Amino acid sequence: MNGPGDWLSFFPELAGLSGDHRTRLRERAHRVEVPAGAIVFSPGAPCGAYLLVLEGSVRVQMIADTGRQIVLYRVRRGESCVLTTAALLGEEAYAAEGVVETPTSAVTVPRPVFDELVAVSDVFRRFVFTGYGRRVAEILATMQAAVFHRVEPRLARLLCATPAPVTATHQEIAAELGTAREVVSRHLKAFERRGLVRLGRGVVEIVDRPGLDRLAELPA
Amino acid sequence: MNGPGDWLSFFPELAGLSGDHRTRLRERAHRVEVPAGAIVFSPGAPCGAYLLVLEGSVRVQMIADTGRQIVLYRVRRGESCVLTTAALLGEEAYAAEGVVETPTSAVTVPRPVFDELVAVSDVFRRFVFTGYGRRVAEILATMQAAVFHRVEPRLARLLCATPAPVTATHQEIAAELGTAREVVSRHLKAFERRGLVRLGRGVVEIVDRPGLDRLAELPA
DNA sequence: CCACCGTCGGTGACCAAGTCACACGGCGTC
DNA sequence: GACGCCGTGTGACTTGGTCACCGACGGTGG
Secondary structure, eight states: OOSTTOGGGGOGGGTTOOHHHHHHHHHHOEEEEEOTTOEEEBTTBOOSEEEEEEEEEEEEEEEOTTSOEEEEEEEETTOBOHHHHHHHHTTOOOSEEEEEEEEEEEEEEEHHHHHHHHHHOHHHHHHHHHHHHHHHHHHHHHHHHHHHSOHHHHHHHHHHHSOSSEEOOHHHHHHHHTSOHHHHHHHHHHHHHTTSEEEETTEEEESOHHHHHHHHHSOO | OOSTTOGGGGOGGGTTOOHHHHHHHHHHOEEEEEOTTOEEEOSSSOOSEEEEEEEEEEEEEEEOTTSOEEEEEEEETTOBOHHHHHHHHTTOOOSEEEEEEEEEEEEEEEHHHHHHHHHHOHHHHHHHHHHHHHHHHHHHHHHHHHHHSOHHHHHHHHHHHSOSSEEOOHHHHHHHHTSOHHHHHHHHHHHHHTTSEEEETTEEEESOHHHHHHHHHSOO
C-alpha cells in the first residue's frame, strides 16, 4: 500500500526511494508510540535502532555531573535521530539522553536493515548523511554559543523565538541555554524591571518584543 | 603496486578493502604535501574532498567573534577528516577552521569517488562512519568540558597529558581549553606558587606530576 | 475550609571566570 | 644600543555559577 496512511510520506527526502527499497522499509520497520516523559535513550543504554519520528518531539540533552543540563536539539516530525545510531557505529557512548516531550509516534529501523539500506540505496544513504550533517552543525552552534556568548542576548533570543506567552519554568529555560536557574531568574527579573516582559509562575509574557529583539541582536 | 610505499597501509581499518576498490582508491586519490601553518579549510571555504592524513597533524578549532578559540580535535596519521566532508553532505557550514600544525602529507579523495566508494564498499563505508562517530563523540566531550567544568582541573589534565616540558604559550593553552589567556596565566602562576610547575617563556616545566594528577582528578 | 507539602521563584553572599587596561622584561632587528 | 614585538603578570571590574535559604503559589487530603 502506498496510500495516505503510509508513514513514508512523512519523509519527503525519501520520496525518490525505489519500489524495492520502499517495500523493504515498510516490511521491516516497526511503528512505536511513546508517551510523554519516556526516556528513549540515555548514556547507559543507547538505542539499538535507527529512529524516525512521525509525530511529536524528542528532546536530546546533555547532563553534567553538577546537575546542569543543556538541550542539544529536538527530533520532530519527519526527522531522524541519527546521532545515537552514529554513536553505535562509532562504538562510543555519548553522554546524551533523549526525553520524549510530547506523545510521539515513530518508526524504528533495526540495525541490520539500516546497514543494508545504507549500502544499497543512494537515496537512503543521502538522507542519513544529510540528517547527520545538519544535526552536528546544529549541536556545534548550540555549544559554541554556550561556551562563548553571554546569557542575556541568548535568553532574549530564546524568548523571541518562542511563540506567544512562553510557558516554561526558569529551570527549563536554564537547561535550554546550558546555564543555571538562578542566572535565568536574575536576567528575567531585570527584563521585567525594564518593562520587557511580565513574569508569572511558569509563564513569561512578552510585553516589548522590539525591545527584546534589540537585546537579542547585541554582540557577545 | 602494493609494496611498503603504499599509503593504504597507513589505514589498517581499510585492510579488508577488495582489490577493485583498492585500485580505484589508488588511481583516483591525490597525494598532497601541506606545509605547517597552512589553513586547510575555514568557515568561508570548506574543503571539497575527503581528506586522509598520512603524516603530520591538522588542528581543527572554532573561533568566536570575541577572538577566543577552542581546539576541537586533531587529525593525525591514519585518521580522516570526515567532519568537513559531512559539512558538505549536510550542506551546512561549520564555523570551524583547520590549521596544519606540522608539515603534513595527506591523500584527498574527490567527492564523486568518495560517494561511489561509500556506496559500493562495506569496508570503506564502515571506516567513514566509525571515524565520524568517534570524532563527534570527541568534540562533544571537549565542548561539554568547556561548558560545565572548571578550568583548574582541566588545565592540570592538559599539562599531565602533554609529554615532557610543555612548550606552548599561555595563549595556545587557553585556545586548547576554550578560555582566556589571562585565566591560564593566573592558574599557572598559582600552580608555580604551590610548587607544581616552573614557568619559562613559552615553556611549562612540570615539577610535581603526582600533585598535578591529584588536581586533575578533582570533581568539577 | 484549612493545614500540609512540593515546586517555583527571588535574593544575598561568595567564588570562578572573562574582559580590559596596562606594565614589565626578554629577545631580535635595524 | 635603541626600538619594538611578544609573552607574561596583575589589578579592577563585570558576568556567570554555586550555595543557602526564604517566601509564595497551588494542589491534596484531612
